[in-house]
Amino acid sequence: MPSAAQWQGTPSVKGSTESMRMALLTASLIGLQFTWNVEMTYCTPYLLELGLTKSKISLVWVAGPLSGLIMQPIVGVVADRSTSRWGRRRPFMFFGTILVAMFLLLLGWTKEVVRYFIKDEAAAKSATIYVAVFSIYGIDFAINAVQGSCRGLVVDTLPIAKQQMGSSWASRMVAVGSLIGYGAGAIDLKNVFGPMLGDTQFKQLTGVAALTLCLAIGTTSWAVTERVLINDGAEEGKELDLKQVLGTIVHTALNLPRSIQAICTVQFWAWIGWFPFLFYSTTWVGEVYLRYDAPAEVKAAGDLTGKVGRIGSMALIAFSIITFVMSVLLPFFVQSPEEDEKGPGFSRPSKQSTGLAKYKPSLLTAWTTAHCIFAGKINRLNTSSSHSAHPKRTSIDLPEAQSNLEKGSAPSSSGGASSGQYLGIMNLYTTLPQFMGTGISWVVFSILEPGKSPELSEAPPEEHHKTDGPNAIAVCLFIGACSACMAVVATRRLGRIQGRL
Structure with a gap:
């Protein structure tokens, strides 16, 4: 029969103060978010410049949800059983x-690497696209x-009483990573x-x-x-095999507690809304700039990918600043689980709440409000795609409320043997909707903009897509806004479930 897990040592973090320890524990998320930002900000215009159509690029971005669907749950389960002395x-x-760094450098220097091996110009162009896509995957x-290991490390290291604080610090570090990433993308690194x-800007970044x-x-x-x-x-003598790993994941996913299943449903709808914003917002801003506002000398100066990336990153700096400010302020203005009558629930404030505490919104109320704001903001983006003015872009993320919801309901504890497994399951509900987002964007791009980019691609004009009519990215953003409204409905349903538990 299986015996109880046996451990050696005690988890600890260097640092003389609690704030320093939390910062060091979650510092890894700065680098992770920086890397994600580079990919989401620059890779779409880079692939457009290489000659891919938007519909084909939408299929490239299946790499994100596919890798999350496969890697995070499997790595979580395998790592849960790792007996490494480290x-x-x-x-x-x-x-x-190490692998990420190598692929990043390969992506930046794709053209040079390909031309070192292939001298024929036509063959080199085709091979460059394949190598670039391979690098992204x-x-x-x-x-x-x-990413799955970093999240698991936070859960493993902190006691249950500190998990909420760890979530807050993780949200702050993600916001810092976004701010640094968009800031670096907005300046001329050359x-x-x-x-x-x-x-080029892309190589530098x-x-x-x-x-x-x-x-x-x-x-x-x-x-x-x-x-x-x-x-x-x-x-x-029983070794971990792939069948056992997949079986564990499927069994866990099909037997989630009702409250966690409800949270996963909210995640599902919210991430359909986030997908077009994250992957196409920079391209949308850059296209509008090049199409209507950019002087002729800017278009003729070369490195259009860098110009699109810098313009898009500049627009998204406001988004990252708001995210950072809210991640710092929300813990003070949103009701924590300790103030809740039901402990890990998220519905009603305690009858003993006094002073300002009784006026604080619950986590569910804050989360619902965030979905509403996000839906309104991204819906407004599609209304200005035909204007020559620079688009205004603001939005709000609520990682703090979301993280607290996840941590408050997750049936795992500090150092729990299944923490990686449960975090992997939660990640499934941010990756599965991205498959839907990929499909939606592929259909929209195939219908509205089937050709190559007239702003970025060097293809002849007859191969370019038309610029009159509805903007395809704007349509994707509108669909995302509708999905965010569904997330509002799902969040309210979560409140009703919590009220009955």
């Missing part, structure tokens, strides 16, 4: 980071392994580093992203000491 999470973080698969990191990720993951890995799993309690 801990269960940090080995995956270390080796995954490599980045996504490797970084999902790293003027900062010169030719040292490459001759992939190099900076690789370095940032290595430093962030290295900082957290140095600061954290994991407890070591000696025996996971499985039957002696």
Whole structure:
């Protein structure tokens, strides 16, 4: 019969103050978010410049949900049973980071690498597209392994009483990573580093992203000491195999507690809304700029991918600033689970609440409000696509409320043997809707803009898509707004379920 898991050591984090320890524990998320931002901000215009159509690019972005669907649950389950003397999470973080950095550099220097091996111009152009897509898939698969391990490390290291604080700090570090990432993407890095990191903005940024990720993951890995799993309690001589891993994941996903299943439903609808915003907003802003506002000399100067990326990143800096400010302020203005009558529930304030505490909105109310604001903001984006004025872009994320909802209901504890498994299941509900988002965007682009980009592609004019009529990205954003409204309905249903528990 299986025995109880056996452990050695106690998890700890370096640092003289609690704030310092929390910052070091979650510092890895800065590098992760920086890397995601580079991919989401620059890769779509980069692929458009290489000659891919938007409909084909939407199929490339299936890499994100596919890698999340495969890597995070599997790595979570495998890491849960790891008996490495370095801990269960940090080995995956270390080796995954090396792979991400290598693929980032390959993506930035795709043209040079291909032309080193292939001299024929036509064949080199085709091969460049394949290598670029391969690099994106490599980045996504490797970084999902790293991301799942980083999240698991936070859960493993903190006691239950500190989990909510850990969620808050994780949200702040994600916001910091976004702010730094969009800031780096908005400035002309060639003027900062010169030719040292490459001759284009994209090369410079992939190099900076690789370095940032290595430093962030290295900082957290140095600061954290994991407890070591000696025996996971499985039957002696019974090895972990792929069938067992997949079986564990499926069984867990089909037997989630009602409250967690309800949270997953909210995640599902919300992420259909987030998908077009995250992957196409920079391209949308850049296209509007190049199509209506950019002077002729700007278009003729070359490195259009860098120009689109910088304009889009500048627009998204406001988004990242709002995200950071809200991640800091929300814990003070939103009711915490400790103030709730039902402990880990999220519905009604305690009757003993006094002063301002009784006026604080619950986590569910804050989460619902965030969905409404997001739906309204991204719906407004599609109304200005035909105007020459620079688009205004603001939005609000609510990672703090979402993270607290997840942590408050997750049936895992600090260092729990199944923490990676449950985090992997939660991740399924952010990846599955991205498959739907990919399908939706593919249909929209295929109908409305089937040709190549007239702003970025060097293809002859007859191969370009038309610029009159509805903007395809704007239509995708409108569909995302409708999905965010469905997330509002699902969040209210979660409130009713919590009220009956």
